[in-house]
Amino acid sequence: MKNLTSTLKLAVLAVSLTLGQSVFADRTLLNVSYDPTRELYQDFNKEFTKYWKEKTGETVAIQQSHGGAGKQARAVIDGLDADVLTLAITYDIDKIADKAKLLPTDWQSRLPNNSIPYTSTIVFLVRKGNPKGIKNWDDLVKEGVSVVTPNPKTSGGARYNYLAAWAFAEKQYGGKEAAKEFIKKLYKNVPVLDSGARGATTTFLQRGIGDVLLAWENEALLAIKEMGGDQVEIVAPPTSILAETPVAVVDTVVNKRGTKDLAEAYLNYLYTPAGQKLAAKHYYRPIEPKYADPTDIAQFPKLELFTIKDRFGSWEAVQQEHFDDNGIFDQIYAP
Amino acid sequence: MKNQNRLLLAAAINGLLAVAGVDVAAADEKDRKIDRLEKRLRLLEERLNASPSLNTPSNPGKPDPVVQSLDQKIKILERQNEVSKEIALEASKTAPKLEVSNKGVSFTSADGDHSVRLRASIQGDERFFMDDPSGSGNLNNRFDLKQARIWLEGRFWKYNDFKIMPDFGNGSTILADAYIDLHYWNGAALNVGKQKTPLSLERLQGDTDGMFVERAYPTYLASNRDNGIKLHGSFGAPGRKTEYAGPIDFKNFATYEVGVFNGGGDNGALDNYKPSGDDKEVAGRLWIHPFQNSSINVLDNLGLGVAASYDQAQNDAAHLNNIKSAIGQNTIVDYGKLKTGLTSIAADGEHYRIYPQAYWYTGPYGLLGEYALSSQQLTGDAGRTHIKQDNSAWQIQASYVLTGENNAFQSVKPRAAFNPSKGQWGALQFAARWSELSIDKSTFQLLSTSSSVSQATAWALGFNWYLNNNTRLMADYEDTRFTGGASAAAGGNRPEEKAFATRLQIVF
Numbered sequence: 001m002k003n004l005t006s007t008l009k010l011a012v013l014a015v016s017l018t019l020g021q022s023v024f025a026d027r028t029l030l031n032v033s034y035d036p037t038r039e040l041y042q043d044f045n046k047e048f049t050k051y052w053k054e055k056t057g058e059t060v061a062i063q064q065s066h067g068g069a070g071k072q073a074r075a076v077i078d079g080l081d082a083d084v085l086t087l088a089i090t091y092d093i094d095k096i097a098d099k100a101k102l103l104p105t106d107w108q109s110r111l112p113n114n115s116i117p118y119t120s121t122i123v124f125l126v127r128k129g130n131p132k133g134i135k136n137w138d139d140l141v142k143e144g145v146s147v148v149t150p151n152p153k154t155s156g157g158a159r160y161n162y163l164a165a166w167a168f169a170e171k172q173y174g175g176k177e178a179a180k181e182f183i184k185k186l187y188k189n190v191p192v193l194d195s196g197a198r199g200a201t202t203t204f205l206q207r208g209i210g211d212v213l214l215a216w217e218n219e220a221l222l223a224i225k226e227m228g229g230d231q232v233e234i235v236a237p238p239t240s241i242l243a244e245t246p247v248a249v250v251d252t253v254v255n256k257r258g259t260k261d262l263a264e265a266y267l268n269y270l271y272t273p274a275g276q277k278l279a280a281k282h283y284y285r286p287i288e289p290k291y292a293d294p295t296d297i298a299q300f301p302k303l304e305l306f307t308i309k310d311r312f313g314s315w316e317a318v319q320q321e322h323f324d325d326n327g328i329f330d331q332i333y334a335p
Numbered sequence: 336m337k338n339q340n341r342l343l344l345a346a347a348i349n350g351l352l353a354v355a356g357v358d359v360a361a362a363d364e365k366d367r368k369i370d371r372l373e374k375r376l377r378l379l380e381e382r383l384n385a386s387p388s389l390n391t392p393s394n395p396g397k398p399d400p401v402v403q404s405l406d407q408k409i410k411i412l413e414r415q416n417e418v419s420k421e422i423a424l425e426a427s428k429t430a431p432k433l434e435v436s437n438k439g440v441s442f443t444s445a446d447g448d449h450s451v452r453l454r455a456s457i458q459g460d461e462r463f464f465m466d467d468p469s470g471s472g473n474l475n476n477r478f479d480l481k482q483a484r485i486w487l488e489g490r491f492w493k494y495n496d497f498k499i500m501p502d503f504g505n506g507s508t509i510l511a512d513a514y515i516d517l518h519y520w521n522g523a524a525l526n527v528g529k530q531k532t533p534l535s536l537e538r539l540q541g542d543t544d545g546m547f548v549e550r551a552y553p554t555y556l557a558s559n560r561d562n563g564i565k566l567h568g569s570f571g572a573p574g575r576k577t578e579y580a581g582p583i584d585f586k587n588f589a590t591y592e593v594g595v596f597n598g599g600g601d602n603g604a605l606d607n608y609k610p611s612g613d614d615k616e617v618a619g620r621l622w623i624h625p626f627q628n629s630s631i632n633v634l635d636n637l638g639l640g641v642a643a644s645y646d647q648a649q650n651d652a653a654h655l656n657n658i659k660s661a662i663g664q665n666t667i668v669d670y671g672k673l674k675t676g677l678t679s680i681a682a683d684g685e686h687y688r689i690y691p692q693a694y695w696y697t698g699p700y701g702l703l704g705e706y707a708l709s710s711q712q713l714t715g716d717a718g719r720t721h722i723k724q725d726n727s728a729w730q731i732q733a734s735y736v737l738t739g740e741n742n743a744f745q746s747v748k749p750r751a752a753f754n755p756s757k758g759q760w761g762a763l764q765f766a767a768r769w770s771e772l773s774i775d776k777s778t779f780q781l782l783s784t785s786s787s788v789s790q791a792t793a794w795a796l797g798f799n800w801y802l803n804n805n806t807r808l809m810a811d812y813e814d815t816r817f818t819g820g821a822s823a824a825a826g827g828n829r830p831e832e833k834a835f836a837t838r839l840q841i842v843f
Binding site for chain 2 (some may be wrong): 209
């Protein structure tokens with residue numbers, strides 16, 4: 001009861017502070033992001049608002065919105081006024097540019113490294129001691145292995161999971177048909193399809209379901225940190241996919257709200273030494289590792305990474321073939 | 336033995352799980368299955384713990400794989416259920432809502448900004464006359480289909496309302512209402528189209544909300560529905576929020592309406608009025624609930640108002656409409672029956688009306704009253720005769736809800752719908768009214784005294800049985816005495832009219 005009361009007090013205080021910040025802020029900025037970036041941007045926003053105050057004297061408040069990447073993109077297309085997007089895959093921002101015309105289609109050229117300030121990858125999170133002996137992608141299709149991964153139609157992370165497995169199978173067993181069969185077997189071993197990465201983590205960690213969670217590397221490292229490492233452990237497969245997580249300013253919204261300079265500064269701050277250091281601290285792979293704390297960098301397992309471009313050509317092609325209605329995922333997955 | 340028992344119990348639970356896995360769509364059923372499985376699992380565990388023979392683990396320190404497997408299956412079912420509910424909740428946030436209820440059928444967008452509602456009303460009337468004379472004075476008993484309306488009303492972009500309401504009653508088709516109401520600001524909304532002119536209180540009462548089957552005489556001096564444009568606004572009581580309540584608002588603290596209309600004359604312009612000149616009618620109304628949300632609860636629903644109109648008719652014969660007796664619906668002022676030797680009559684000149692009005696509803700009691708003065712210039716006899724006609728009317732009506740529900744200007748809501756098997760009888764309301772109409776004496780320089788009355792005085796009793804919020808049975812008796820309206824040979828005065836009317840109406 002005492003704990004509950006304390007928690008409530010803290011919650012009230014946190015809400016008051018957040019409201020207070022918004023109420024007293026000169027301007028606000030809405031960052032629409034995907035599921036697992038909550039903690040990164042909570043820290044980043046604090047640092048950025050401090051930096052901005054020192055630089056300009058202006059008090060700003062940054063609001064965050066998180067959810068499955070696909071769902072978030074749809075929300076923006078449907079009218080959610082995002083000043084900046086920090087999403088999981090470039091395709092979701094392309095959709096916003098193409099369908100809602102809220103930013104130019106060449107948005108990736110406006111920031112360094114194709115607007116990708118940090119990356120991640122997909123690893124396996126298994127129960128302590130790895131009782132099912134899961135080491136590589138082909139272990140996931142074995143009978144009796146229960147795999148937790150979210151729905152690739154709604155989650156960016158899940159699309160990376162799916163594509164990493166597909167690329168492995170295509171190379172290992174030769175050809176699309178073999179890969180299709182492999183993916184079909186894999187999803188037979190998936191008992192629950194959450195709509196986002198955070199939900200899948202809940203399924204695996206909080207609900208105790210499954211033998212392996214296909215997880216963002218940052219999400220897996222965070223889980224180890226929060227659970228103390230005595231319940232789960234990370235297994236890095238020999239090969240995985242490089243998750244290039246893009247950021248962009250939403251021109252139409254910032255022009256309407258008069259936040260263009262603020263939004264641009266916010267995203268550029270991700271590329272500064274402070275921003276890069278924070279990304280690594282929250283288990284994202286910074287594009288400039290030299291700015292990060294070496295102990296943070298040392299946590300990232302060494303594995304062979306390939307990109308979407310390397311194996312699939314483009315996100316657009318991937319989306320059409322695999323995840324659009326009646327695509328391969330719809331063909332192979334039967335709940 | 337130990338393994339056999341385990342296998343039997345495991346088989347039983349697996350059987351249940353297999354059944355549980357078949358129907359994952361029905362979340363409630365799944366919840367129940369999960370409950371049953373959990374109970375069975377607890378029972379199994381209790382049995383295992385209670386039985387020394389079963390409770391001796393073959394591999395101490397290692398969790399039992401059978402129990403572990405069952406535990407996983409239950410967790411998966413529970414999580415699937417959670418995820419299904421999350422997905423359903425998400426979907427419900429963006430899915431449009433279809434609602435079928437006693438308020439009709441409505442479709443509403445997920446954000447509530449857009450909606451369309453289908454509604455209808457039917458009024459089936461019967462009226463017969465007692466003690467009416469034989470011969471030409473005979474009043475025909477009859478059945479009427481007073482209303483047969485089906486209408487669409489709705490809202491787009493949160494602030495753009497519309498209503499389109501044809502009426503197929505009594506064998507003709509008219510467009511009763513068809514308007515657009517833009518209400519971006521509660522204090523200043525704009526209504527354009529065919530609508531009720533803001534004058535008579537009883538006219539502005541909903542057509543299916545009145546205490547009697549027909550309105551009283553003040554309404555017959557007001558405009559009917561008319562084409563025009565109206566600015567209206569509402570204001571909440573001091574310290575209270577204003578809530579949009581439609582173009583005719585009896586909910587907020589204070590309201591105003593002011594508009595310009597074609598102007599069809601007294602009791603006119605139901606449907607086909609075509610203005611003969613450029614003159615237009617300006618009408619406005621102020622209404623206030625002075626004690627709304629005050630400490631004087633008993634006066635909370637006291638409403639006071641005044642309405643007025645002004646127009647300048649230009650030799651407009653269509654401006655003059657016959658007036659009927661209230662419940663009897665027989666013509667008592669006939670602008671088509673002129674004084675012998677005259678061939679024409681028209682409204683020509685200034686026409687104004689004043690309508691002080693009030694109501695008061697508290698608990699089961701209700702009172703409503705209004706006075707009407709309609710002053711207009713008439714010309715006849717090819718322009719040789721010009722008169723000023725000051726007609727007036729007033730009414731007061733009282734009502735009481737015998738079953739104790741709150742009385743209301745906008746229909747009584749029964750506590751329980753009529754259902755004899757449950758001993759529920761709906762709501763019963765008794766009503767009485769006195770109503771008078773006076774036609775200016777100068778009128779009879781132009782009209783035939785044997786065809787039009789100069790005075791009508793009526794008292795009426797009414798009984799309303801609200802079967803539910805939609806269906807009402809009404810029974811009214813009205814006694815009307817007239818001055819004038821008959822030939823000298825017939826005594827000069829039209830015979831007393833004793834009309835009995837019933838109505839069954841349904842509205843949603």
